[in-house]
Amino acid sequence: MRTETPTSPRTLEDIAREAGVSVATVDRVLHGRSGVRPDTARRVREAVARYDFRPLRAAAELARAKAIRFALIAPTGDNIFMQMIRDQVDELSGWLASRRASVETILTDVFNPPVLSEALESLMGRVDGVAVVALDHQSVRAAIDDLAASGMFVVTLVSDVPGSRRHHYVGIDNVAAGRTAASLIGRLSHARAGKIGVVAGSQLLRDHAERIFGFQQVIGFEYPNLTVLAPVEGGDRDSLNEDLMARLLADQPDLIGVYNVGAGTPGVAKAISDAGRERQIVFVAHDLTSFTRRALLRGVIDAVVHQDPGREARSAMRVLLGLVRHEPVLTEQEKIPIEIVMRDNLP
Amino acid sequence: MRTETPTSPRTLEDIAREAGVSVATVDRVLHGRSGVRPDTARRVREAVARYDFRPLRAAAELARAKAIRFALIAPTGDNIFMQMIRDQVDELSGWLASRRASVETILTDVFNPPVLSEALESLMGRVDGVAVVALDHQSVRAAIDDLAASGMFVVTLVSDVPGSRRHHYVGIDNVAAGRTAASLIGRLSHARAGKIGVVAGSQLLRDHAERIFGFQQVIGFEYPNLTVLAPVEGGDRDSLNEDLMARLLADQPDLIGVYNVGAGTPGVAKAISDAGRERQIVFVAHDLTSFTRRALLRGVIDAVVHQDPGREARSAMRVLLGLVRHEPVLTEQEKIPIEIVMRDNLP
DNA sequence: CTGTTAGCGCCTTCAT
DNA sequence: ATGAAGGCGCTAACAG
Numbered sequence: 001m002r003t004e005t006p007t008s009p010r011t012l013e014d015i016a017r018e019a020g021v022s023v024a025t026v027d028r029v030l031h032g033r034s035g036v037r038p039d040t041a042r043r044v045r046e047a048v049a050r051y052d053f054r055p056l057r058a059a060a061e062l063a064r065a066k067a068i069r070f071a072l073i074a075p076t077g078d079n080i081f082m083q084m085i086r087d088q089v090d091e092l093s094g095w096l097a098s099r100r101a102s103v104e105t106i107l108t109d110v111f112n113p114p115v116l117s118e119a120l121e122s123l124m125g126r127v128d129g130v131a132v133v134a135l136d137h138q139s140v141r142a143a144i145d146d147l148a149a150s151g152m153f154v155v156t157l158v159s160d161v162p163g164s165r166r167h168h169y170v171g172i173d174n175v176a177a178g179r180t181a182a183s184l185i186g187r188l189s190h191a192r193a194g195k196i197g198v199v200a201g202s203q204l205l206r207d208h209a210e211r212i213f214g215f216q217q218v219i220g221f222e223y224p225n226l227t228v229l230a231p232v233e234g235g236d237r238d239s240l241n242e243d244l245m246a247r248l249l250a251d252q253p254d255l256i257g258v259y260n261v262g263a264g265t266p267g268v269a270k271a272i273s274d275a276g277r278e279r280q281i282v283f284v285a286h287d288l289t290s291f292t293r294r295a296l297l298r299g300v301i302d303a304v305v306h307q308d309p310g311r312e313a314r315s316a317m318r319v320l321l322g323l324v325r326h327e328p329v330l331t332e333q334e335k336i337p338i339e340i341v342m343r344d345n346l347p
Numbered sequence: 348m349r350t351e352t353p354t355s356p357r358t359l360e361d362i363a364r365e366a367g368v369s370v371a372t373v374d375r376v377l378h379g380r381s382g383v384r385p386d387t388a389r390r391v392r393e394a395v396a397r398y399d400f401r402p403l404r405a406a407a408e409l410a411r412a413k414a415i416r417f418a419l420i421a422p423t424g425d426n427i428f429m430q431m432i433r434d435q436v437d438e439l440s441g442w443l444a445s446r447r448a449s450v451e452t453i454l455t456d457v458f459n460p461p462v463l464s465e466a467l468e469s470l471m472g473r474v475d476g477v478a479v480v481a482l483d484h485q486s487v488r489a490a491i492d493d494l495a496a497s498g499m500f501v502v503t504l505v506s507d508v509p510g511s512r513r514h515h516y517v518g519i520d521n522v523a524a525g526r527t528a529a530s531l532i533g534r535l536s537h538a539r540a541g542k543i544g545v546v547a548g549s550q551l552l553r554d555h556a557e558r559i560f561g562f563q564q565v566i567g568f569e570y571p572n573l574t575v576l577a578p579v580e581g582g583d584r585d586s587l588n589e590d591l592m593a594r595l596l597a598d599q600p601d602l603i604g605v606y607n608v609g610a611g612t613p614g615v616a617k618a619i620s621d622a623g624r625e626r627q628i629v630f631v632a633h634d635l636t637s638f639t640r641r642a643l644l645r646g647v648i649d650a651v652v653h654q655d656p657g658r659e660a661r662s663a664m665r666v667l668l669g670l671v672r673h674e675p676v677l678t679e680q681e682k683i684p685i686e687i688v689m690r691d692n693l694p
Numbered sequence: 695c696t697g698t699t700a701g702c703g704c705c706t707t708c709a710t
Numbered sequence: 711a712t713g714a715a716g717g718c719g720c721t722a723a724c725a726g
Contacts, residue, residue: 011703022713027705035711054445056412059703061405062718098401179691187649187689190537218691302534305692310679332657337694340687342534344526344565345652347684358719369697374721382695406719409702 010051019047030055061099068101070320071123072157073132075110079236079263081287081309082133085158088313089131101321110135111202111235117143129153129320131170134161136206153323155316158307159207167323170316172307172338174207178214178261180338181284184303185257186223188282193225194256197248201236201262211261211286226257234264241267249275257282266291269300288341296343306339357398366394377402408446408672415448417667418470419504420479422457426583426610427636428656429480432505435660436478448668457482458549458582464490476500476667478517481508483553500670502663505654506554514670517663519654519685521554525561525608527685528631531650532604533570536629540572541603544595548583548609558608558633573604581611588614596622604629613638616647635688643690653686 016023021040028036029044036044047053072089075082089103096102108119110133120143123130130147134140134156141164144154148165160169185196196219200208212231219228232248234241241264249255249271258281260268265285272281278300285292288306295301315334322329341347363370368387375383376391383391394400419436422429436450443449455466457480467490470477477494481487481503488511491501495512507516532543543566547555559578566575579595581588588611596602596618605628607615612632619628625647632639635653642648662681669676688694 012705013703023704024706024713025711028712031705037711040711052444054441056409056447056703057445058405058408058412059718060705062403062409062720063703063705065403065405065718094401097399098404100403176692180689183689183691187535214691308684314680333661335694337655337686338692339684340689340692342527342530342687344530344561345523345685345687347682359721360719370720371697371699371722372695375696378721384695387696403719406702407721409704410719410721412702 010053012055015044015047015051015053018051019044064325065100068099068129068321068324069127070096070101070103070317071127071130072103072105072316073108073110073116073119073130073134074105074157075133076107080289080291081263084289084309085133085313088310089317091310092313092317096317096321099321101317103317111204113137113139116140120144120147123147123152124150127152128324129155131155131157131316131320133157134159135204136161137204140164153320155319155323157312157316159205161206168319168329168334170312170319170334170336171207172336174210175214175217177286177305177307177338178211178216179218180214180340181211181259181286181305182215182218183222184284184305184340185259185282186219186226188302189226189257191225192256194254195227195229195252196257196259197229197245197252197255198231199241199244199258199260199262199264199268200231200233201264202233203231205262208261215259215261229255231261234267236263238264238267238270240264242271243267245271246275249277255281258284260285262286265289265295265301269295273300288347293346296341296346299343302342304341306341307336308339312336357400359402362391362394362398362400365398366391411672412447415446415476415668415671416474417443417448417450417664418474418477419450419452419663420455420457420463420466420477420481421452421504422480423454427638428610428634431636431656432480432660435657436664438657439660439664443664443668446668448664450664458551460484460486463487467491467494470494470499471497474499475671476502478502478504478663478667480504481506482551483508484551487511500667502666502670504659504663506552508553515666515676515681517659517666517681517683518554519683521557522561524633524652524654524685525558525563526565527561527687528558528606528633528652529562529565530569531631531652531687532606532629533566533573535649536573536604538572539603541601542574542576542599543604543606544576544592544599544602545578546588546591546605546607546609546611546615547578547580548611549580550578552609555608562606562608576602578608581614583610585611585614585617587611589618590614592618593622596624602628605631607632609633612636612642612648616642620647635694640693643688643693646690649689651688653688654683655686659683 012023012026016026026044029041109115117139144164148154154166155168156166158171203209216228219226232244234244245268283301284303285301286305288304292304359370359373363373373391376388456462464486491511495501501513503513503516505518550556563575566573579591581591592615630648631650632648633652635651639651
């Protein structure tokens with residue numbers, strides 16, 4: 001049995017001949033430009049439909065070919081996951097170059113609203129699109145809206161700014177990610193009763209806040225045997241996280257699970273190891289890095305809730321390029337899945 | 348702080364001028380074609396390097412532009428996952444058409460080696476590349492080798508044929524998938540002791556055999572409390588699977604987990620539900636479908652080991668197109684991850 | 695061994 | 711409202 005998808009047969013010129021008009025007119029109809037009598041437009045559309053005509057992308061690209069400039073705004077500092085994002089974007093430079101496009105990476109203190117919004121504003125008129133790891137704050141939202149209003153394309157990355165006029169968000173559904181972490185801890189803790197510690201970077205980060213929300217929701221509804229302690233905030237830093245975690249372990253003898261919402265996982269892990277509680281505590285963290293990979297293999301971490309930085313980087317650049325070229329965004333393909341990584345499906 | 352990736356500045360012609368040669372010579376060097384004196388080649392390469400020159404893809408594509416034909420060989424029958432693969436490939440027809448390419452889907456009895464290899468042989472000279480869901484059998488391997496030798500590109504899909512000359516395999520690591528299923532069942536069964544049932548389609552299918560291997564390995568080494576029963580084979584059919592599963596449940600009162608390696612999950616699920624053992628048995632199956640999605644939500648299935656059919660379809664077509672155009676395959680980007688899907692990270 | 699040149703299919707002024 | 715024609719950058723056939 002066979003299903004065929006024949007090659008679209010002809011070119012603009014064939015369609016033009018078929019419809020009894022010139023190529024320029026076909027082009028106008030194809031791009032919905034004005035200046036075509038409704039009647040001729042119809043004839044053209046019919047010819048297009050009859051042959052299932054699709055303009056050859058390569059030719060269109062070549063004919064347009066203008067240099068395009070993008071920017072990536074990402075946090076300074078040693079957050080490994082953010083480094084991976086930056087590296088992955090850098091690795092796209094070849095891909096972009098062969099399309100007459102380029103990215104410029106701007107590192108900034110993302111935790112500081114005025115600094116971040118100034119970095120955004122500084123791009124006005126200098127680039128065609130920006131991908132930004134953003135804090136969800138009034139002034140940041142305003143800056144994004146400004147840029148969008150000026151005709152620039154804005155994509156939020158990893159953490160969203162929902163109220164804003166950003167054109168697209170590239171990242172996981174963080175509420176669902178929190179729920180996922182909760183059900184992992186719930187199911188891996190064997191119906192024992194006890195307390196669950198939550199370590200976050202800052203609840204001002206929308207992704208962190210959303211994860212905590214989803215986490216509490218599922219534990220609260222489905223695991224009455226478990227109690228979620230109030231989240232502690234360590235600013236995504238190892239040293240602070242280690243102190244906070246050590247105190248938690250000392251204060252809560254019946255702690256049976258830990259959820260680290262943000263970065264700084266090595267600090268949390270160290271405190272757990274130093275307390276000699278590795279095997280007794282179910283530990284779920286985010287994002288696969290060289291550290292979390294080793295910790296999974298050693299059994300310190302039980303599961304990682306992951307988002308693929310390579311995929312996010314590619315998606316961001318692909319979406320920006322598509323927006324600039326007025327191509328439709330394939331939402332299905334651009335959705336970033338929440339990945340559960342345990343020892344045996346380590347990629 | 349800023350990192351810049353400037354747009355590659357110029358065109359073939361600029362490089363030619365810079366190197367004091369003609370565009371044709373630059374083109375030759377760029378594509379490693381013969382007929383260039385080593386010395387001039389060096390000068391060209393230097394100019395290319397100096398400007399970090401990248402040829403504009405769109406122009407190259409346009410200049411080459413030949414119609415390309417692909418085929419997909421997939422199983423007949425009502426296997427939902429295979430339907431999804433077919434649908435996803437069909438949905439790429441627009442993407443392909445705008446690149447002067449097309450796919451033809453050929454349905455065949457993949458379980459039958461002679462039929463499958465004949466279907467493969469029939470493509471000889473008719474298409475430029477084929478993606479095939481293959482049985483790992485002597486005659487199939489021979490057919491693949493024949494096609495490859497004739498200059499056709501062959502990609503195996505979902506299930507690999509390792510000994511053959513196929514150019515690429517698009518699909519998950521099935522041994523790792525089996526290990527993943529095992530550690531899910533092991534960890535979700537709360538250290539209880541008991542038996543684990545395994546239902547497969549056929550051990551002649553390489554993917555099924557590999558999954559079983561990985562599964563037994565992990566349960567054997569890491570969960571001494573669990574015993575894996577001999578796999579039963581239901582040919583991926585619901586009705587047969589249901590019977591087999593019902594018998595298993597009747598015969599094994601201490602059955603605490605079930606791993607369904609292939610399709611026909613509804614049959615297995617029905618037997619478990621009818622026996623009233625939904626809550627007591629840890630059930631892990633493969634591939635997210637409308638059925639497994641509902642079963643996850645209802646709690647009948649505890650976890651699904653998934654591979655994304657859309658991603659596989661796109662990867663297969665992208666790789667084939669790349670092979671035909673002699674572009675390098677980005678192995679990193681084309682790797683298909685093993686996804687763990689539980690209720691809370693349902694996409 | 696190297697250079698010249700005519701396209702590839704579409705977009706975009708500029709005329710009409 | 712419509713058409714004619716010159717590019718866009720690269721490839722490949724043909725000349726030298």
